[in-house]
Amino acid sequence: MMNEVEQDRQQVIKVEHLTKRFGHFTAVDNISFEVYKGEIFGFLGANGAGKTTAMKMLCGLSKPTSGKGSVAGYNIEKESESVKANIGYMSQKFSLYEDLKVWENFRLFGGIYGVNDKEIGPRTDEMLAQLGFEKEKNSLVSSLPLGWKQKLAFSVAIFHEPKIVFLDEPTGGVDPVTRRQFWELIYKASDRGITVFVTTHYMDEAEYCNRVSIMVDGRIDALDSPRNLKSIYNAANMNEVFIHLAGGSNRKAD
Amino acid sequence: MYSVTADNLEISYGTVKALRGVSFQVSRGEMFGLIGPDGAGKTSLFRILTTLLLADAGSATVDGFDVVKDYKEIRGRVGYMPGKFSLYQDLSVEENLEFFATLFNTTIKENYHLIKDIYRHIEPFKTRKAGALSGGMKQKLALSCALIHKPSVLFLDEPTTGVDPVSRKEFWEMLKRLKQQNITIIVSTPYMDEAIICDRIALINEGKFMQIETPQNIISAFGKKLFAVTGDNMSRLLNDVREMDIVSSAFAFGDEHHVTLRNPMLDHTDIEAGLLEKGCSNIFVKEINAGIEDCYMALSQ
Numbered sequence: 001m002m003n004e005v006e007q008d009r010q011q012v013i014k015v016e017h018l019t020k021r022f023g024h025f026t027a028v029d030n031i032s033f034e035v036y037k038g039e040i041f042g043f044l045g046a047n048g049a050g051k052t053t054a055m056k057m058l059c060g061l062s063k064p065t066s067g068k069g070s071v072a073g074y075n076i077e078k079e080s081e082s083v084k085a086n087i088g089y090m091s092q093k094f095s096l097y098e099d100l101k102v103w104e105n106f107r108l109f110g111g112i113y114g115v116n117d118k119e120i121g122p123r124t125d126e127m128l129a130q131l132g133f134e135k136e137k138n139s140l141v142s143s144l145p146l147g148w149k150q151k152l153a154f155s156v157a158i159f160h161e162p163k164i165v166f167l168d169e170p171t172g173g174v175d176p177v178t179r180r181q182f183w184e185l186i187y188k189a190s191d192r193g194i195t196v197f198v199t200t201h202y203m204d205e206a207e208y209c210n211r212v213s214i215m216v217d218g219r220i221d222a223l224d225s226p227r228n229l230k231s232i233y234n235a236a237n238m239n240e241v242f243i244h245l246a247g248g249s250n251r252k253a254d
Numbered sequence: 255m256y257s258v259t260a261d262n263l264e265i266s267y268g269t270v271k272a273l274r275g276v277s278f279q280v281s282r283g284e285m286f287g288l289i290g291p292d293g294a295g296k297t298s299l300f301r302i303l304t305t306l307l308l309a310d311a312g313s314a315t316v317d318g319f320d321v322v323k324d325y326k327e328i329r330g331r332v333g334y335m336p337g338k339f340s341l342y343q344d345l346s347v348e349e350n351l352e353f354f355a356t357l358f359n360t361t362i363k364e365n366y367h368l369i370k371d372i373y374r375h376i377e378p379f380k381t382r383k384a385g386a387l388s389g390g391m392k393q394k395l396a397l398s399c400a401l402i403h404k405p406s407v408l409f410l411d412e413p414t415t416g417v418d419p420v421s422r423k424e425f426w427e428m429l430k431r432l433k434q435q436n437i438t439i440i441v442s443t444p445y446m447d448e449a450i451i452c453d454r455i456a457l458i459n460e461g462k463f464m465q466i467e468t469p470q471n472i473i474s475a476f477g478k479k480l481f482a483v484t485g486d487n488m489s490r491l492l493n494d495v496r497e498m499d500i501v502s503s504a505f506a507f508g509d510e511h512h513v514t515l516r517n518p519m520l521d522h523t524d525i526e527a528g529l530l531e532k533g534c535s536n537i538f539v540k541e542i543n544a545g546i547e548d549c550y551m552a553l554s555q
Contacts, residue, residue: 046420
């Protein structure tokens with residue numbers, strides 16, 4: 001039997017020397033890191049530091065120029081379709097189909113990700129019950145407030161029980177109360193063993209992560225627990241750590 | 255004369271009441287913050303004040319002009335940065351700026367001094383298409399375009415959403431400089447560290463202003479002892495704190511949890527004792543001063 005510590009350290013993302021160039025521009029510059037099962041991993045960086053490009057490669061949507069990586073046990077270059085089937089994805093920009101009803105979104109995404117037809121109905125009810133949204137099952141998504149949409153979108157993203165869920169600025173523009181409710185959902189998913197890979201510009205949210213990386217000009221310039229980073233950079237909070245590291249960026253335009 | 259006034263503004267969309275009688279006044283050169291959850295009515299208010307939407311009831315003035323009767327006058331005097339990026343994505347940085355300058359019968363040269371501090375960050379990339387800029391750069395361009403006709407009132411709807419902490423800091427430094435030039439700024443934001451920079455803030459929820467105050471007065475009205483709690487396994491600790499009968503509220507705040515108690519006679523030793531009983535380890539509790547976000551959380555309960 002695998003002991004708890006070993007299981008905790010099971011790698012679900014492993015990236016070595018990952019690089020992406022567009023012409024002469026190196027968007028992602030030789031990054032290497034691992035993420036472990038059940039971990040909440042904060043992927044931080046300034047606008048244009050290369051986060052989105054790196055995430056696209058991890059999700060199998062873009063091929064690396066060089067270097068390699070595996071996500072959920074699959075090679076991101078050669079087995080990108082298997083990567084896609086084993087991850088969940090949610091962004092602030094696109095989350096749900098506004099002109100479908102709540103249950104129809106679950107039905108659609110469940111179907112796309114190959115969830116058994118007979119399971120989709122009961123699982124939808126179960127997830128809505130957990131959120132306390134049973135009454136909104138037949139509502140059009142467009143009629144819901146943003147905070148609700150974000151929570152629903154997260155539930156849709158983990159509906160097929162992916163090993164990893166990628167969250168791209170899931171709480172952008174969301175007020176402090178709703179942001180905290182959202183993070184409680186993240187904690188619950190992580191407690192169930194789902195690895196959470198999340199980007200955010202809210203530095204209090206960075207504190208909630210087990211570990212965070214900070215990208216500057218395509219490189220990962222720091223990677224550690226928030227506690228260790230604050231101690232290394234002698235900072236009172238993650239905002240100071242971020243400004244210390246990203247304030248010196250040369251890549252101002254992107 | 256007030257720069258902006260609103261008197262009992264109301265608006266509904268179908269059966270949804272977006273604004274339920276909102277009244278306030280903003281002075282010339284004041285920085286006025288609108289804080290509230292999505293759907294609280296902030297954007298409706300911006301659209302009414304910028305003459306893009308007609309209120310069902312109530313009245314409002316900008317620069318002394320009525321938002322209904324004198325809408326043309328107002329449009330020449332205000333700058334508006336909507337929450338959604340609304341510049342022309344397939345025009346270059348410079349073309350966008352020129353376009354807005356021309357619309358308002360002015361030139362980039364004439365008001366360059368106003369936008370200089372902001373625009374110089376993006377000027378090296380003036381031939382790049384606006385759609386290809388990063389979040390922080392887009393917001394700087396949008397602010398430049400909203401300023402190029404030298405407005406007397408600036409309306410900014412969540413200007414820093416999606417913007418990283420470094421650019422966010424720069425953006426607010428720029429707003430402070432604009433304020434010094436006596437431009438009135440009405441800004442909405444989900445960031446409480448930005449709210450505290452405003453002269454006054456309005457907490458808005460479900461179409462109503464719950465409070466209009468200076469940040470300092472909102473904080474001093476918190477009225478309860480507040481404690482910061484840390485320990486091993488913060489996620490479990492939050493649940494454990496909430497299960498305690500003596501606890502009134504508990505929220506995650508970065509690397510600590512902020513806790514209030516039901517009974518003002520109790521203090522940090524009572525929290526510590528309760529948590530030790532639950533088997534929590536490395537507990538540290540101290541009394542702290544409330545911040546603006548603590549007040550927001552308390553008012554939203």
